[in-house]
Amino acid sequence: MKYLKMLACSVVTIALIAGFAVSTQAAEWKGWNIHVAGYPNTVAMDKFAELLSAKSGGKMTLKMYHAGTLGSQPDAIEQVRLGGLEVANFSLGPLGPIVPEANVVSLPFIFKDTDHVWRVLDGKAGEMINAGLAKKGLISLAWYDGGARSFYDSKKPIKTPADVVGMKIRVMNNDLYSGMIKALGGNPSPMAFSEVYQSLKTGVVDGAENNWPSYESTGHYEVAKYYSVSQHLIIPETLCINADVYNALSPEDQKILKEAAQESALLQRKLWKERSKASEAKVIAGGAIVNTIPDKSAFQAAMKPVYEKFLTDNPSLRPLVEMIQNTP
Numbered sequence: 001m002k003y004l005k006m007l008a009c010s011v012v013t014i015a016l017i018a019g020f021a022v023s024t025q026a027a028e029w030k031g032w033n034i035h036v037a038g039y040p041n042t043v044a045m046d047k048f049a050e051l052l053s054a055k056s057g058g059k060m061t062l063k064m065y066h067a068g069t070l071g072s073q074p075d076a077i078e079q080v081r082l083g084g085l086e087v088a089n090f091s092l093g094p095l096g097p098i099v100p101e102a103n104v105v106s107l108p109f110i111f112k113d114t115d116h117v118w119r120v121l122d123g124k125a126g127e128m129i130n131a132g133l134a135k136k137g138l139i140s141l142a143w144y145d146g147g148a149r150s151f152y153d154s155k156k157p158i159k160t161p162a163d164v165v166g167m168k169i170r171v172m173n174n175d176l177y178s179g180m181i182k183a184l185g186g187n188p189s190p191m192a193f194s195e196v197y198q199s200l201k202t203g204v205v206d207g208a209e210n211n212w213p214s215y216e217s218t219g220h221y222e223v224a225k226y227y228s229v230s231q232h233l234i235i236p237e238t239l240c241i242n243a244d245v246y247n248a249l250s251p252e253d254q255k256i257l258k259e260a261a262q263e264s265a266l267l268q269r270k271l272w273k274e275r276s277k278a279s280e281a282k283v284i285a286g287g288a289i290v291n292t293i294p295d296k297s298a299f300q301a302a303m304k305p306v307y308e309k310f311l312t313d314n315p316s317l318r319p320l321v322e323m324i325q326n327t328p
């Protein structure tokens with residue numbers, strides 16, 4: 001009897017110790033990324049996971065799922081907000097319909113260049129965008145470079161807005177982009193990133209728009225060879241985490257998380273510059289025909305109605321828009 005009691009007691013002790021060990025061992029987070037192996041964001045997210053584990057002594061661990069294997073970007077945004085996924089790298093483009101403050105960056109030609117983006121995001125405007133994201137359950141830990149997006153298509157070089165008339169152009173999921181294509185006289189076709197190659201190839205759409213690295217990594221240049229350097233959008237990207245997960249962390253762990261994210265962002269921005277040049281060279285070698293547009297004012301003028309509609313629909317965002325425009 002005594003022996004049995006001792007046995008029961010030690011079984012309980014072992015179970016308690018095991019249970020304790022399990023409960024203090026943080027669960028492994030899942031991270032979403034849309035890009036393929038070798039892409040700057042992919043390399044930087046892997047670095048983030050590595051730094052997180054090293055800096056926290058294995059307390060915070062992240063398993064990355066790349067190439068959109070865990071779903072499309074709009075779906076993943078919902079997942080991170082709800083906690084089905086913990087971490088992700090999102091473009092502010094598809095976040096715009098959910099976070100009005102973040103949508104301001106999707107106004108065509110709002111940024112002068114990438115350095116302007118960093119000056120804006122490092123200031124009050126960045127704080128306002130972060131606050132908007134937090135209200136929707138996402139904590140932004142760092143900003144990644146998303147380059148400048150330009151039009152490309154399978155028909156002809158786009159030299160003036162008139163060349164877009166009647167063209168079917170794929171856009172990301174955001175009414176602002178549909179409005180932008182309509183303002184040029186084209187037909188917008190919102191569609192997931194993963195479907196664009198096939199749609200260009202089969203003629204479901206005539207064109208799309210993206211930065212050099214994505215135009216190259218997706219192989220879109222093989223099926224839409226005219227790349228017209230309109231640079232109508234410069235959209236930053238966020239490395240973000242579910243707000244509940246973040247808020248449950250100790251201040252020390254939050255600090256580690258932010259440091260790891262900042263380091264990964266520095267790496268991403270460096271790799272981005274290199275990859276942009278390499279991608280441009282690769283698509284040209286692969287047969288892409290690059291059309292430069294030295295004077296973009298006709299495109300800017302044609303896209304003006306997008307601003308007017310946005311400010312009518314979101315009057316409270318006018319100060320944020322002006323803050324960005326007035327940032328030197």
Ligand code: GTR
Nearest residue numbers: 034090091172193210211214
């Ligand atoms: C890329 C961006 C992705 C995705 C994609 C698209 O430049 O990094 O997050 O938004 O464009 O066009 O869907």
